[in-house]
Each structure stands twice: as C-alpha cells, then as structure tokens.
Amino acid sequence: MKLWITRPMTAEVDARARAEFDVEIRENTLPLTAQEMQRALTEFDVVVPTLGDLFSAEIFANAPKPRCKLLANFGVGYNHIDITAAQGAGIEVTNTPGAVTDATADVAMTLLLMTARRAGEGERLVRSGAWQGWHPTQMLGQHATGKRVGIVGMGRIGQAIAQRCHFGFGMDVAYVARTEKMLEFPATRAESLQSLAAEVDFLVLAVPGGAETRHLVGPDVLRAMKPSAILINIARGEVVDQAALIAALESSDIAGAGLDVYEFEPNVPEQLIRMENVTLLPHLGTATEEVRSNMGHMALDNVAAFWAGQALPNPVA
Numbered sequence: 001m002k003l004w005i006t007r008p009m010t011a012e013v014d015a016r017a018r019a020e021f022d023v024e025i026r027e028n029t030l031p032l033t034a035q036e037m038q039r040a041l042t043e044f045d046v047v048v049p050t051l052g053d054l055f056s057a058e059i060f061a062n063a064p065k066p067r068c069k070l071l072a073n074f075g076v077g078y079n080h081i082d083i084t085a086a087q088g089a090g091i092e093v094t095n096t097p098g099a100v101t102d103a104t105a106d107v108a109m110t111l112l113l114m115t116a117r118r119a120g121e122g123e124r125l126v127r128s129g130a131w132q133g134w135h136p137t138q139m140l141g142q143h144a145t146g147k148r149v150g151i152v153g154m155g156r157i158g159q160a161i162a163q164r165c166h167f168g169f170g171m172d173v174a175y176v177a178r179t180e181k182m183l184e185f186p187a188t189r190a191e192s193l194q195s196l197a198a199e200v201d202f203l204v205l206a207v208p209g210g211a212e213t214r215h216l217v218g219p220d221v222l223r224a225m226k227p228s229a230i231l232i233n234i235a236r237g238e239v240v241d242q243a244a245l246i247a248a249l250e251s252s253d254i255a256g257a258g259l260d261v262y263e264f265e266p267n268v269p270e271q272l273i274r275m276e277n278v279t280l281l282p283h284l285g286t287a288t289e290e291v292r293s294n295m296g297h298m299a300l301d302n303v304a305a306f307w308a309g310q311a312l313p314n315p316v317a
C-alpha cells in the first residue's frame with residue numbers, strides 16, 4: 001500500500017507512519033494544488049489530506065478510476081472534501097473526532113476572555129511602550145463570569161465549551177440544536193438562532209462548515225445581537241458572512257468578535273486587523289504537540305484498519 005501524508009506531522013506521527021507503512025511525506029505545508037490532488041487520487045492507495053485541500057467534485061471527476069480508496073482526513077472538519085463525489089468515486093473518508101475537542105474548546109474560551117477583557121489590545125499597549133500605569137477606569141472590559149452564553153452547534157466541541165462556561169465561569173448556557181441535549185448541567189434550548197442571538201452576551205459558533213451552514217450568521221443574526229454582545233467563531237470562517245460581520249462591528253451593532261477562522265483563510269481583511277475590539281488568532285484550535293499527535297495517530301489508525309480490511313474507526317457520513 002502506498003500512503004501519502006500531505007503535510008509534515010509531529011515527529012512521533014511521522015516516525016510511526018514510516019515504521020508501519022510505505023509512506024511519502026510531503027514537505028510543503030501549503031494546501032495541495034489541483035495537480036497534487038490529481039496525483040493523490042491516481043498514485044496512492046491512501047492519502048492523509050487536511051483542511052485547505054479542496055477535494056471538490058471536479059477533482060474527483062477528473063480522476064474517474066482513482067487508485068486512492070481512502071482519504072483519512074487529519075482533522076475533524078471535512079467540509080473541504082465533497083463527500084458525495086468521493087463516495088461516488090469509490091473513496092471512503094474518515095476524520096479525527098474527539099482528539100480535537102478539549103483543545104478547541106480551550107481556544108474558544110481564550111477568545112471569549114481575550115475579547116471581553118481586551119487582552120489583545122492591552123498586550124499591544126504594553127508592547128508599544130505607551131502604557132502609563134493602572135488607574136480605576138483604564139481599559140475597562142466586560143465581566144465574563146455569570147453572563148449568558150449561546151452555543152450554536154451543541155456537538156462535541158460545543159458541549160465542551162458549554163461545560164467550561166457553566167462550571168468554570170458560572171455562566172447561564174443556552175443553545176440551538178435540532179434536538180434537546182441530555183447534559184450534566186442546566187442549559188436552555190432556544191427556539192431559533194435569531195432568538196438565541198438576541199438574548200446572549202456571548203454567541204459561540206461550533207457548527208461544521210459546508211453548504212448547510214454557510215453564512216448561518218449574517219446581517220439578521222448580527223442585528224439581533226445586543227450591542228454589548230461578542231461573537232466567537234472557532235468553527236469555520238464561512239459560517240459567518242464576513243462582510244456583514246465587519247459592517248456590524250463598524251456600526252457598533254455588536255461589541256466585538258473573537259475569531260480563530262476566516263471566510264477566505266488565510267486572508268484576513270484589513271478592516272478586522274485595524275479593529276481593537278476584535279481578537280484574531282491563526283486557526284490555533286488544535287495547535288498543541290499532544291493534540292496534533294493524537295490527531296495524527298487517529299488518522300493512522302484509520303489507515304491501518306482500512307489496510308487490514310477492518311471496519312473504519314471514524315468514517316464520516
């Protein structure tokens with residue numbers, strides 16, 4: 001079996017891959033080009049892609065009889081792969097659920113606290129040398145403890161965020177979901193995203209990306225939010241209509257935003273970069289050595305199961 005790992009992984013994952021498989025590890029850290037995706041489908045039996053590798057229907061259509069039989073995605077989000085087209089081409093897809101959950105929830109809390117407490121702005125002030133010292137009304141932010149948080153996408157990460165908000169910060173938790181969730185702490189299911197947006201201090205996005213959630217948060221939802229509210233997005237950039245978000249921030253319809261992901265990643269609009277009330281992180285959700293190793297092992301477990309003819313541990317859809 002020929003395996004292609006499309007980015008360098010942590011040392012332990014690379015070492016395991018080399019020990020267990022006939023593997024080529026691509027040195028480049030940028031997304032695959034269309035030509036490389038064709039190569040992935042025609043020259044390898046199994047490929048480990050990741051976010052940014054846009055395996056569109058067109059890519060699969062251009063490789064009608066692919067050698068590749070498994071895309072073992074590195075990451076839980078798989079909105080960059082057209083699953084229907086992959087399956088139509090006889091290619092299975094797996095992902096890495098669970099390995100990412102706590103780290104991504106931690107980054108959601110980082111963004112929430114940094115934005116509410118103006119931590120990025122404060123850091124920039126200290127580094128600039130312009131800080132003139134403490135005084136009672138210096139850089140007043142928003143108190144987070146005891147406030148109301150609304151979670152959009154009450155899955156693994158959404159629930160881990162809700163848990164942190166409830167147990168760590170005594171927040172009131174509300175959410176939108178198709179079904180009521182059985183949780184170990186109190187949380188209210190809102191009737192709609194619009195009504196949730198209207199009643200919370202922090203609106204946190206944790207839904208998968210893809211056509212179904214594209215621009216889920218647009219002008220209507222942003223207008224419904226309180227002027228004091230903060231939007232947090234750790235999901236996917238396109239879940240938010242970025243132009244509408246910029247407009248809402250510019251007209252003070254909302255108080256701020258904490259973003260780990262962007263609609264046209266890694267392109268971040270100048271307007272957002274200029275705003276002091278926006279915290280901007282470079283898609284750091286799972287960026288720890290431990291978590292990236294766990295994700296890599298999970299992807300390789302799927303590869304190994306596939307090659308042994310066993311049931312795939314983490315098939316998507």
Ligand SMILES: NC(=O)C1=CN([C@@H]2O[C@H](COP(=O)(O)OP(=O)(O)OC[C@H]3O[C@@H](n4cnc5c(N)ncnc54)[C@H](O)[C@@H]3O)[C@@H](O)[C@H]2O)C=CC1
Binds near residue numbers: 154156
């Ligand atoms: N910033 C980062 O580095 C990371 C971002 N992510 C993103 O987070 C997403 C969620 O991951 P998990 O929690 O593991 O997935 P999950 O599948 O456990 O949870 C997603 C939840 O969203 C719900 N949902 C889907 N559409 C919805 C809608 N329109 N309204 C309300 N709820 C909706 C689903 O029913 C599910 O409960 C991933 O798909 C990925 O895009 C994941 C890991 C790291």
Ligand SMILES: O=C(O)C(=O)CO
Binds near residue numbers: 074076
């Ligand atoms: O797992 C994902 O979906 C990510 O965004 C990065 O870990």
